Amino acid sequence: MVSTDIKKLVIERIERIPENHKISIGSLGSFSKQQLKKEVKDGSSIGKKFIERELAFIRAQARGELLRPKEF
Amino acid sequence: MKNFISKIKNIESKYTHMLEGVRLNKINVLKILDKVKPELVLFNGHGSEVSIHGNNDEVIMDISNAKSLNEKIVHALSCRAGKELGSKAIEAGAHSFMGYDDDFIFWNDENYAGTPLKDPLVKPFFSPTLRLIASLIKGNTVREALRKSQEEYIHQIEKLSTSESGENNAHIIGDLWTDQQHQVAHGNLDINF
Numbered sequence: 156m157v158s159t160d161i162k163k164l165v166i167e168r169i170e171r172i173p174e175n176h177k178i179s180i181g182s183l184g185s186f187s188k189q190q191l192k193k194e195v196k197d198g199s200s201i202g203k204k205f206i207e208r209e210l211a212f213i214r215a216q217a218r219g220e221l222l223r224p225k226e227f
Numbered sequence: 228m229k230n231f232i233s234k235i236k237n238i239e240s241k242y243t244h245m246l247e248g249v250r251l252n253k254i255n256v257l258k259i260l261d262k263v264k265p266e267l268v269l270f271n272g273h274g275s276e277v278s279i280h281g282n283n284d285e286v287i288m289d290i291s292n293a294k295s296l297n298e299k300i301v302h303a304l305s306c307r308a309g310k311e312l313g314s315k316a317i318e319a320g321a322h323s324f325m326g327y328d329d330d331f332i333f334w335n336d337e338n339y340a341g342t343p344l345k346d347p348l349v350k351p352f353f354s355p356t357l358r359l360i361a362s363l364i365k366g367n368t369v370r371e372a373l374r375k376s377q378e379e380y381i382h383q384i385e386k387l388s389t390s391e392s393g394e395n396n397a398h399i400i401g402d403l404w405t406d407q408q409h410q411v412a413h414g415n416l417d418i419n420f
Binding site for chain 1: 374388399
């Protein structure tokens with residue numbers, strides 16, 4: 156269950172995306188900014204996935220991990 | 228892709244076999260793997276944790292025919308195939324398997340719908356794969372190729388972060404970083420093509 160505050164944060168971040176940008180999520184399909192907002196508001200599996208990725212990114216930014224290569 | 232490969236190393240196009248469109252089906256894939264016995268196999272298509280898909284979403288590689296990847300170096304730009312198919316391919320005899328263990332995400336600009344190759348939003352997401360492939364073809368080890376790919380991810384993230392439209396690119400940077408984190412590899416990473 157995603158909190159209302161987190162949904163609100165993610166939707167605010169989506170609002171900043173230019174209208175002509177679309178996201179392609181593997182075989183799940185391609186989504187416009189408005190479609191993405193709806194998926195997040197509706198709490199769909201796509202919306203939840205997007206929120207999960209956003210939160211992971213925000214945490215990585217806060218920890219200063221964005222420019223760290225993955226070791227193999 | 229054939230031209231790209233030929234440019235990196237002087238490999239005559241007769242030594243590269245490309246399947247795309249209607250020819251990208253299971254029968255043709257298995258025929259090439261069995262008869263030509265390529266050392267390096269590059270997949271680019273939809274996928275799942277246990278499969279890679281071709282034309283019309285037909286499954287062209289899964290756990291049941293992973294033995295066809297025996298003694299090969301494999302890269303799959305296919306969602307989630309690196310999660311389970313990758314390790315099964317190694318068990319079936321593949322030297323190494325590189326890919327992603329989650330959905331591969333990228334952004335595109337609708338204004339370039341007719342000319343996707345010129346879309347500046349798409350390039351950052353695919354250049355790490357091209358860098359990896361180029362590194363492999365030049366004879367570097369799988370480990371070195373992955374290092375180059377990771378280096379390219381960081382380069383693209385830095386470039387987007389410092390660009391004038393940095394604030395408008397936060398979503399692109401986020402998903403680029405996520406793809407980078409989900410890049411995985413199995414098997415012998417110290418082998419080269």
